[in-house]
Amino acid sequence: xxxxxxxxxxxxxxxxxxxxxxxxxxxxxxxxxxxxxxxxxxxxxxxxxxxxxxxxxxxxxxxxxxxxxxxxxxxxxxxxxxxxxxxxxxxxxxxxxxxxxxxxxxxxxxxxxxxxxxxxxxxxxxxxxxxxxxxxxxxxxxxxxxxxxxxxxxxxxxxxxxxxxxxxxxxxxxxxxxxxxxxxxxxxxxxxxxxxxxxxxxxxxxxxxxxxxxxxxxxxxxxxxxxxxxxxxxxxxxxxxxxxxxxxxxxxxxxxxxxxxxxxxxxxxxxxxxxxxxxx
Amino acid sequence: xxxxxxxxxxxxxxxxxxxxxxxxxxxxxxxxxxxxxxxxxxxxxxxxxxxxxxxxxxxxxxxxxxxxxxxxxxxxxxxxxxxxxxxxxxxxxxxxxxxxxxxxxxxxxxxxxxxxxxxxxxxxxxxxxxxxxxxxxxxxxxxxxxxxxxxxxxxxxxxxxxxxxxxxxxxxxxxxxxxxxxxxxxxxxxxxxxxxxxxxxxxxxxxxxxxxxxxxxxxxxxxxxxxxxxxxxxxxxxxxxx
Amino acid sequence: xxxxxxxxxxxxxxxxxxxxxxxxxxxxxxxxxxxxxxxxxxxxxxxxxxxxxxxxxxxxxxxxxxxxxxxxxxxxxxxxxxxxxxxxxxxxxxxxxxxxxxxxxxxxxxxxxxxxxxxxxxxxxxxxxxxxxxxxxxxxxxxxxxxxxxxxxxxxxxxxxxxxxxxxxxxxxxxxxxxxxxxxxxxxxxxxxxxxxxxxxxxxxxxxxxxxxxxxxxxxxxxxxxxxxxxxxxxxxxxxxxxxxxxxxxxxxxxxxxxxxxxxxxxxxxxxxxxxxxxxxxxxxxxxxxxxxxxxxxxxxxxxxxxxxxxxxxxxxxxxxxxxxxxxxxxxxxx
Numbered sequence: 001x002x003x004x005x006x007x008x009x010x011x012x013x014x015x016x017x018x019x020x021x022x023x024x025x026x027x028x029x030x031x032x033x034x035x036x037x038x039x040x041x042x043x044x045x046x047x048x049x050x051x052x053x054x055x056x057x058x059x060x061x062x063x064x065x066x067x068x069x070x071x072x073x074x075x076x077x078x079x080x081x082x083x084x085x086x087x088x089x090x091x092x093x094x095x096x097x098x099x100x101x102x103x104x105x106x107x108x109x110x111x112x113x114x115x116x117x118x119x120x121x122x123x124x125x126x127x128x129x130x131x132x133x134x135x136x137x138x139x140x141x142x143x144x145x146x147x148x149x150x151x152x153x154x155x156x157x158x159x160x161x162x163x164x165x166x167x168x169x170x171x172x173x174x175x176x177x178x179x180x181x182x183x184x185x186x187x188x189x190x191x192x193x194x195x196x197x198x199x200x201x202x203x204x205x206x207x208x209x210x211x212x213x214x215x216x217x218x219x220x221x222x223x224x225x226x227x228x229x230x231x232x233x234x235x236x237x238x239x240x241x242x243x244x245x246x247x248x249x250x251x252x253x254x255x256x257x258x259x260x261x262x263x264x265x266x267x268x269x270x271x272x273x274x275x276x277x278x279x280x
Numbered sequence: 281x282x283x284x285x286x287x288x289x290x291x292x293x294x295x296x297x298x299x300x301x302x303x304x305x306x307x308x309x310x311x312x313x314x315x316x317x318x319x320x321x322x323x324x325x326x327x328x329x330x331x332x333x334x335x336x337x338x339x340x341x342x343x344x345x346x347x348x349x350x351x352x353x354x355x356x357x358x359x360x361x362x363x364x365x366x367x368x369x370x371x372x373x374x375x376x377x378x379x380x381x382x383x384x385x386x387x388x389x390x391x392x393x394x395x396x397x398x399x400x401x402x403x404x405x406x407x408x409x410x411x412x413x414x415x416x417x418x419x420x421x422x423x424x425x426x427x428x429x430x431x432x433x434x435x436x437x438x439x440x441x442x443x444x445x446x447x448x449x450x451x452x453x454x455x456x457x458x459x460x461x462x463x464x465x466x467x468x469x470x471x472x473x474x475x476x477x478x479x480x481x482x483x484x485x486x487x488x489x490x491x492x493x494x495x496x497x498x499x500x501x502x503x504x505x506x507x508x509x510x511x512x513x514x515x516x517x518x519x520x521x522x
Numbered sequence: 523x524x525x526x527x528x529x530x531x532x533x534x535x536x537x538x539x540x541x542x543x544x545x546x547x548x549x550x551x552x553x554x555x556x557x558x559x560x561x562x563x564x565x566x567x568x569x570x571x572x573x574x575x576x577x578x579x580x581x582x583x584x585x586x587x588x589x590x591x592x593x594x595x596x597x598x599x600x601x602x603x604x605x606x607x608x609x610x611x612x613x614x615x616x617x618x619x620x621x622x623x624x625x626x627x628x629x630x631x632x633x634x635x636x637x638x639x640x641x642x643x644x645x646x647x648x649x650x651x652x653x654x655x656x657x658x659x660x661x662x663x664x665x666x667x668x669x670x671x672x673x674x675x676x677x678x679x680x681x682x683x684x685x686x687x688x689x690x691x692x693x694x695x696x697x698x699x700x701x702x703x704x705x706x707x708x709x710x711x712x713x714x715x716x717x718x719x720x721x722x723x724x725x726x727x728x729x730x731x732x733x734x735x736x737x738x739x740x741x742x743x744x745x746x747x748x749x750x751x752x753x754x755x756x757x758x759x760x761x762x763x764x765x766x767x768x769x770x771x772x773x774x775x776x777x778x779x780x781x782x783x784x785x786x787x788x789x790x791x792x793x794x795x796x797x798x799x800x801x802x803x804x805x806x807x808x809x810x811x812x813x814x815x816x817x818x819x820x821x822x823x824x825x826x827x828x829x830x831x832x833x834x835x836x837x838x839x840x841x842x843x844x845x846x847x848x849x850x851x852x853x854x855x856x857x
Binding site for chain 3: 330331332351352353356357361362364368370371372373377380381382384385386387390393396432433435436
């Protein structure tokens with residue numbers, strides 16, 4: 001159970017860190033975050049089904065494409081509501097989410113699409129445990145990317161600029177940071193990360209139009225637990241979610257169905273009891 | 281007679297202590313000024329008095345009642361009114377409607393809409409807003425917005441009025457007008473507790489002054505006494521140095 | 523009075539309103555009798571539109587306090603399940619069961635309202651969404667509530683589509699009356715003040731807690747009652763349908779599209795959207811919710827006062843907010 005939970009948390013971390021970036025740097029809670037993950041998943045499916053491309057190999061291309069999509073969306077819509085009241089921002093991204101979700105339903109029908117990747121069913125045996133190979137690969141890759149992101153934020157000029165803007169956008173602007181460009185980059189990156197997570201999901205699960213909202217909410221649960229703007233704690237919060245879900249699945253009777261509700265419960269609990277997050 | 285009394289009030293945010301063991305009283309009918317360098321804890325004190333924040337320790341007594349745990353609306357009904365430093369009018373309403381909110385809800389006993397409207401119009405005339413009553417706050421100048429803040433607070437018929445940097449952003453002639461208006465309020469029997477950086481208005485209005493620095497009271501007395509106090513001078517000059 | 527003052531109509535507009543309302547009412551009352559034999563499909567569609575309208579108008583009530591809730595489906599579903607269970611298991615007469623459905627919704631709303639008092643904006647929305655989804659998962663898992671297969675529900679006036687229509691029309695009229703009276707009373711001052719700036723409202727003596735919770739309760743009552751109605755008219759409920767996001771989204775988009783914080787706005791929005799949805803359903807079998815998403819985005823970006831604003835010919839000096847947020851709490855940060 002511990003292993004399952006931990007492995008799953010890798011993917012969750014990747015899915016959530018993009019949202020954390022968007023919230024921390026730009027200050028917008030992108031309700032449509034999961035929809036980009038969904039788009040990534042469909043992209044992975046399509047690339048595999050049509051061209052036999054392994055989703056993992058498609059990551060660079062997919063990420064770039066989604067980055068461009070994110071940038072375009074930022075310029076056309078997001079940018080316009082940055083100065084509007086917070087609720088307008090929420091409504092806009094919510095509208096985009098509903099739009100994308102149903103666009104997927106129209107284009108690709110409501111049935112899930114599963115990519116029949118050859119090594120999907122293969123497993124590793126580690127002592128007494130059998131773990132699916134895709135899970136391990138995804139975990140490793142997701143963790144790797146997350147760590148790489150932390151490195152980028154910590155060491156590169158762009159990353160530092162992003163952190164500066166996240167802390168104090170007026171101050172950053174005074175120092176000469178082009179805040180709007182940073183927003184554009186951060187949003188694009190956030191979307192790209194979501195899409196990448198989506199591509200990875202193709203390895204394990206199917207792509208369905210409704211998966212987006214699910215991941216948006218899970219990502220939200222994670223960033224609320226981590227504490228808003230606390231990008232560093234996302235990894236730990238993902239562990240909490242991954243393990244909690246695994247726990248319910250294993251030890252609660254008929255747990256599979258109940259684990260769907262775990263993250264909701266976590267959201268409710270954290271927001272009501274410790275709104276500043278568990279890791280502040 | 282003491283109208284408001286703070287007794288060893290302390291408030292900290294995480295590691296930062298905003299207000300520490302603060303004790304002072306405001307006497308009925310007087311004008312007390314709360315001054316101090318930036319970050320001294322003045323706004324926090326106002327928030328504690330009006331009920332938007334709860335103290336970690338200490339007691340707040342108003343008109344003989346312990347109000348430390350009472351929520352803001354109840355304190356308003358008891359007679360504590362305040363204005364805000366960052367002007368925050370209700371923007372979906374006209375100036376008159378803004379003031380009506382105070383008339384409608386500022387006292388324990390409900391008023392009819394018509395009576396509230398009448399009384400609100402009276403208050404608008406009193407502060408000099410009667411020509412702007414049907415306009416929305418957006419687009420009003422600083423001086424008029426300040427008048428609106430005061431009008432809204434007055435509509436709750438306070439016995440103690442907390443004035444948060446009312447003079448900030450006003451030009452000298454406007455400051456004089458404001459001082460006149462506040463003197464008028466004082467004559468009408470309202471006790472005033474004000475925060476301000478405009479020393480001139482403090483000198484002209486205040487009966488007594490309390491000086492804060494780093495959340496602690498460092499001096500108390502008349503303006504003249506406080507101005508001579510070396511600790512006060514140090515606090516202000518020390519800040520200018522840094 | 524306050525919000526609608528901003529949308530106050532010109533003289534001809536007001537006259538049209540005064541003549542229009544009795545006319546509309548007469549038409550609405552005559553409608554079922556005219557169509558029941560010739561166009562029963564249209565009458566059935568009207569039922570759906572009326573249900574949607576009640577949800578929209580009642581959602582707007584809560585929105586006036588600045589609480590944009592995604593829990594409307596939760597109360598809808600609670601009403602449906604409560605009424606269905608009371609009628610089937612305890613043989614409670616249907617009208618009473620329906621009222622009980624509304625009543626339970628109120629109780630839950632008060633509880634949720636108190637718990638979420640400190641949450642603003644998106645955190646409130648997400649918490650309410652979490653609440654709804656938790657209910658959905660519970661309904662899906664527990665056998666007593668019918669689990670995933672759902673419940674079969676005893677019918678209300680099974681023989682008469684006309685009677686069913688009149689019931690929901692009565693509910694809508696009640697909702698409209700509540701909405702309209704609130705907007706003309708001191709309550710609208712309180713709501714608008716709370717919505718604009720809770721801290722200032724509190725300091726001015728507005729009992730913020732009481733008004734926020736009251737708004738929640740009122741809003742939830744009508745949602746619950748309507749959910750119960752839905753159950754007894756459509757005879758079958760399952761967690762996926764009644765607790766669905768589509769219900770909450772619809773209840774949210776219609777007032778925003780039609781004109782927030784008014785009485786006519788949500789009604790107008792609901793009628794236009796639902797009728798439009800029906801027209802679209804002919805071409806797109808599922809996924810027609812896409813229109814709601816698109817409309818929401820477009821309205822936020824370009825039409826902040828909604829359809830009503832456009833129709834009453836508002837000229838705006840600066841882009842106003844679709845929904846106005848309270849200023850950050852004076853004491854500190856955080857959700």
